[in-house]
Structure formats: structure tokens, C-alpha cells
Amino acid sequence: MTALQIRRALPSDAPGIVEVLKSVVAERIHSAIDQVWTVDQEARYLESLSHREVLHVAVDVTADIVGFQSLDLWSSLLPSMAHVGQVGTFLLPAWRGQGVGRQLWSATASFAREAGYRKLAIQVRASNAPAGRFYRALGFKECGRLTRQVIIDGVEDDEVLMEFFC
């Protein structure tokens, strides 16, 4: 396992978070996100998080952000779904497969329990089998599929729904 600091993101982390997203989005194959927010948009998002939402960053010895995991409410509008959160995880290519995702998950899962979530859900592109395996290793189970939900560069992809009970 790689020695990294896992900590809660501050709005001042927006540039590093945007750099990670730019790298993942440029690969075009992992996420339904196909456009990256500006640093200002990302900073405003971080400032807007409620007390039950969080973004954890993984920071290396040179203080660079190498990855992050977000936890947002599934719906900010429906009290009936206040027990459901949604998760997203993104790492720079060089940091994958070294336990960083699991370290982020440890911080997120403990935050989720303390914040009163009962379940977490994610949507994973069907073509992103490695991410499906990652979330399965964390305990998520497949529970549905949205067909032809994503079109990036003219290529259709399904999204697989996965859920985890806290």
C-alpha cells in the first residue's frame, strides 16, 4: 500500500482536483463525465457541499493531489432519499492499482456511516469493467442497468447501477 495522506478537500484544492479530472476525462473511457469544470466551478462546488457531503483527496509527499472520491446526496431535493448517497472515484493513471481507491473508500465509508446514510449508489459505465471490479471489491452489488445512457465521441455505452448498504 502506498503512503499517502487522505484528507477532506478544501476549496483551495480545486486546481488539483480539476487536474485529476482532466486526465481521466481525456482518456474518454472511464466516466460519463466528458467535460471538466473550471477551477472556479470546482471551488464553488466544494463550497456548496452540505454537512452530509464530502470530497476526500489523496495527497502524495509533494502535496500533489493524485486522486479523490466524492460523496454527494443522491437527491438534494427529496427528503425520502436523504438516506442515499452517491459516490465517484478518480485517480491519476500512475496511482491506480496500489490501494489508493481503497484508502479513499475507508474515509468515505466512515464519513457515510457518521452522516447517517443507509445506502450508497453509483453508476458505472458498462465498458469500465475495472471500475466495476473495484466497486465489487468494496462490497457494492450490481442492481440494474441503464441502456445506451452515455454517448461520448459518438460511441454509446450503458451504465450499470450498483448499490452498497452501509
Ligand SMILES: CC(C)(COP(=O)(O)OP(=O)(O)OC[C@H]1O[C@@H](n2cnc3c(N)ncnc32)[C@H](O)[C@@H]1OP(=O)(O)O)[C@@H](O)C(=O)NCCC(=O)NCCS
Ligand atoms: C477504479 C479506481 C478508482 C480504483 O482505484 P484503485 O486505487 O486503482 O483501486 P485499489 O488499488 O484501491 O483496489 C481496491 C480493490 O479493488 C480491486 N480492483 C481495483 N482495480 C481493479 C481492477 N482493475 N481489476 C480487478 N480488481 C480491481 C482490487 O483488487 C482491490 O481489491 P482488494 O483490496 O480486495 O485487494 C481507479 O483505478 C481509477 O481511478 N480508475 C479510472 C477512473 C475510473 O474508472 N473511475 C470510476 C468511474 S465510475
